[in-house]
Amino acid sequence: MLPAFLGITDNNWFDSLRRNQITDEVNFWIPSAPARRHVEPGSLWLFKLKAPLNFIAGAGVFMHYSVLPLQMAWDAFGVGNGVPTVDAFRDAIMRYKHPGADSWNTDVGCAVLDQVVYLPRELWIPCYTGSLVSGKHMVSADDQAIVRQVLRNLELTPSTPQVHALPFYSPDYTPQYALREVRQGQGTFRVEVTDAYHRQCAVSREHSLPVLEAAHIVEWSDTHTNDVTNGILLRADIHKLFDAGYVTIDPDGYRFVVSKRLKEDYDNGKEYYQLHGSRILLPEDPNAWPNRLMLMKHSDLLYSD
Numbered sequence: 001m002l003p004a005f006l007g008i009t010d011n012n013w014f015d016s017l018r019r020n021q022i023t024d025e026v027n028f029w030i031p032s033a034p035a036r037r038h039v040e041p042g043s044l045w046l047f048k049l050k051a052p053l054n055f056i057a058g059a060g061v062f063m064h065y066s067v068l069p070l071q072m073a074w075d076a077f078g079v080g081n082g083v084p085t086v087d088a089f090r091d092a093i094m095r096y097k098h099p100g101a102d103s104w105n106t107d108v109g110c111a112v113l114d115q116v117v118y119l120p121r122e123l124w125i126p127c128y129t130g131s132l133v134s135g136k137h138m139v140s141a142d143d144q145a146i147v148r149q150v151l152r153n154l155e156l157t158p159s160t161p162q163v164h165a166l167p168f169y170s171p172d173y174t175p176q177y178a179l180r181e182v183r184q185g186q187g188t189f190r191v192e193v194t195d196a197y198h199r200q201c202a203v204s205r206e207h208s209l210p211v212l213e214a215a216h217i218v219e220w221s222d223t224h225t226n227d228v229t230n231g232i233l234l235r236a237d238i239h240k241l242f243d244a245g246y247v248t249i250d251p252d253g254y255r256f257v258v259s260k261r262l263k264e265d266y267d268n269g270k271e272y273y274q275l276h277g278s279r280i281l282l283p284e285d286p287n288a289w290p291n292r293l294m295l296m297k298h299s300d301l302l303y304s305d
Contacts, residue, residue, distance in 0.1 A: 004044040004138040004147045005062065007111070008129065011049050012092070013082030014057060018118040020079065025185040026060055026116045027077040030109030030134065031096035037065040037111055039137075045113055046138070046150060048127050055124035059150055060113030066191050069209065073108045076187035112188050123153040189226035190214040196283040197233035203256050203280055206235045215239045217249075217294040218301070229291040232280070238272070245302035247272065251295035254280050259305050 007028055017026060028045065030037075039045070039062050047058040068076070070093060074086045083089045093108055119125075127146060129136075138147050193214035200207045215234045220226060232249070234242060241247045246262045246269075249255070258276040262269040282289050 001139065002044070002144060002147045002151075003040055003042070004046060004143075004150075005039045005135055006046045006048050006056075006127070006129070006132075006138055006143075007135040008132060009047040009049050009057075010082070010092070011053060014047055014049060014118075016082045016084070017080075017116070018058070021118075022080055023060075023116045024114055025077055025080045025187045026113045027073060027081045027187075028060075028111040028113055029073065029081060029093065030111065031093050032134070033067045033107040033109040035067065037109070039065065039111070044147065044150070045111065046147075048129060048135075054126060054128050056119075056127045056146070056150055057124045058116065058118040059154060060116035062111060063114050063188060064112045064192055064195075066110050066112075066195050067107050068110050068191065070106050070108050072209065073110050076190050077110075077112075078187075080187065110191065112191065114188070117154050117157055119153055119157055123156060125149055125153065186220075186226060189216075189228070189231060192228045192288075193231035193233050196228055196231075196285065196288040197281060198284075200233065200281055201235040201238065202232050202282070203238050203275055203278070204235050205281060211236050213239045215242055217290060218297050222297075222301075227291075228283075228288045230294050232290050241272065242298075243302070245304055248299045248303040249280060249290060249295050251290075251292040251299070254282060254290070256280055257303075259303060261304060 009028075013029075041063055043062045045060050045062045046056050047060075048054075048056050070090060071086070074081060074089050081089050083092055093106060097106060125146065136143075138144060194209075194212065199209055199212065201212055206212065212233055213236050214231050216226075217230050217232060232242075238247065241262070246259050246265075248257050248259075250257050256275050256278050258269065258272045262272065
């Protein structure tokens, strides 16, 4: 069976993304913000336009699902939310919320998609879903026939390069669909790192989301990877010290290390020295733990005791 999910798609969202040809890090937002979306990473996500446009008009590859505050969703994906400004994003979400809801403190379900392809009008596929509200898994024989037709039409779309895709998460993971090479972006990196650490600073355990930042262990310009294992969730001040080489993470024991240079340069740092030697918070999934080689590289390139 070809794993696929049919998403009932906001027509204005689709039109905006198609006009701007945004194909990486697209946020298929869900105003009701369900806690989970039971879709496997690498599954095909189909864009079924709302009536009267009862067609499948494109598709993308599902990467990750998270429930985020509206502002964070905008900061992470920007125009990849299918709107030009944060105010337009708020207005689009609030159309689906109950009257009186706080427009700035609302949460948004975010299904992050990559490798998005918009079918030319002549390749749209008729699809009638009746009263279906949000979407469904494509599991029946008829559903699977539609999925196969979508794949055929994707192959006929001139803007769809056909090359082998790189793994999304780990070397032993093979995505179900490979439309073109995957380059995981900064927005997806931020969301995945934030979720991996359960929205807590790995060092201080601070959980106020606005002050938490997804730090690269080694900068993207040096590694060309936004894999979650090259990231760690840090409070903003600790992130700055990490990037400046005043603190690091011991790759053997995953312990927080503070350089004596902090005291020498600024005659301060008591709070950070109190955390010196403490074991950092690690993700539940060992596959998301900080890469030891990256930590060693950070220490070699930036940290000085």
